[in-house]
Amino acid sequence: MAFKKQDKFIFEDVTINQNTSDVISVPLVIVKGTNKYQGFVPGFVMKDIVSEDLEDCKQKLIEHTKNLIKTRIKNNQGFPFFPTNEEIKQDFKNVVLIKRMNVKVR
Secondary structure, three states, X not given: OOXXXXXXXXXXXOOOOHHHOOEEEEEEXXXXXXXXXXXXXXXXXXXXXXXXXXXXXXXXXXXXXXXXXXXXXXXXXXXXXXXXXHHHHHHEOOEEEEEEXXXXXX
């Protein structure tokens, strides 16, 4: 990720016990690059969604993330720890949007 502010993320060593919550809040993050927006989910290994239009990037990121979440639930893969909005702002440069998607996992 080209927009990291430091080599190690604040949330990198944190783990989550999924048995403690029925709902997980997944952050969808969009950062501004040179003439393009890049969307991603911190914690998911995925190719960034890239677009010249913010709304287009947001819609594509939402759809891609929905598919990833459905696959993870179907395959009983679990979810990583997702950072707070403040942690995201500390770890990444040029954040223009953080949208949360709440997912019921039980």
